[in-house]
Amino acid sequence: MQRSARHGLRLRRHRHRRLRRRHRQRARLPDRLRTLRALVCRPASGGREPASEARRWQPRPGRRLQGLGRKRSRVSDAIHAIRAAAGLFRLARRGLICVEGGDRVRWLDGMLSNDVASLEPGPDRSGCPALLLTRTGRIQADPQVVTLGDDFWLELDGDAVSATLATLDQFIIADDVSLRDCSAGVERLALEGPMAPRIVDELAGRALGLARDAAIHAELAGVDCVVGAWGVSAMEARQLFVPSGSGEHVIRALLEVGAPWGLVEADPDSLEILRIEAGVPRLGAELDEEVLPPEARLERALSFDKG
Incomplete structure (x- = not known):
């Protein structure tokens, strides 16, 4: 009985350690994402704020059509x-x-x-x-x-x-x-x-x-x-x-x-x-x-x- 109780206590401690480790990883995840976004969106010249994601990836209007027009001609x-x-x-x-x-x-x-x-x-x-x-x-x-x-x-x-x-x-x-x-x-x-x-x-x-x-x-x-x-x-x-x-x-x-x-x-x-x-x-x-x-x-x- 005592051996079974000690075994159950070790399992609970192990489970608690895993949960705490998982919580720490989840807590650090937003910080990592912010760091990655800062690296990816860092402007080429210093002193300027990075453009927003929507503005950064918006295609130039008419650029593809102009290329197709030149090829068609x-x-x-x-x-x-x-x-x-x-x-x-x-x-x-x-x-x-x-x-x-x-x-x-x-x-x-x-x-x-x-x-x-x-x-x-x-x-x-x-x-x-x-x-x-x-x-x-x-x-x-x-x-x-x-x-x-x-x-x-x-x-x-x-x-x-x-x-x-x-x-x-x-x-x-x-x-x-x-x-x-x-x-x-x-x-x-x-x-x-x-x-x-x-x-x-x-x-x-x-x-x-x-x-x-x-x-x-x-x-x-x-x-x-x-x-x-x-x-x-x-x-x-x-x-x-x-x-x-x-x-x-x-x-x-x-x-x-x-x-x-x-x-x-x-x-x-x-x-x-x-x-x-x-x-x-x-x-x-x-x-x-x-x-x-x-x-x-x-x-x-x-x-x-x-x-």
Whole structure:
């Protein structure tokens, strides 16, 4: 009994000590908060009282709207210049898949929606738009297919490269086909506007004579590049595949050659506006695995009589 009483007394003393310690901590808390507020709100120059919290964090009226107005004006000026001449864009978010192997033509023709087997290297029929569809016919990827000889290039959105590689790799059973992500080996540029073909031809030193969707090798400013004839603005366009490390050199040469024609370097916002105005759908924006090709008016990417 005595032992139990002593144990209960120790528990009560311990509980009282904890309560007293908690009360002291709570009593010191307002002092700590006042100290922290004084440190945070201390004015930069001595002698001035800190502004109240409401006044200190109140945003300046009209500041955000003024910034948006300047950006809108800059984009609008760029779009007018592109429609009159041409615009140069850096396509950092585009990806590239290389398809190689002896069975690449037959295998890729069976995987994509367009007639890939009919493509031939050259300026006439070396490329076409295509779609990678799900089992129910929905859109999984929208690559631009190009053949340059010993391989095929699938040019598509950079965010879709990994998923597209994983999907295609599942269907390589006993085929002589290999897939590689070649995005890191090239820098992507695009010229959109009515003067785009003339500027590229001027830099190449010859008339490339590209048909729609075709692509060929061409030397631009001493750099071996691939030039393609497709775009997203419903205007004349040229796509450039430049070896990594040579992009800035080619850009400077393009701007120098294109200056008399009115070439301007524009940002991706301008290209996105032109794409939307032209009604060209984009994967991740209007296209996903819930959309059927006819719903997006992508009949050009389909072939109903191949095989």
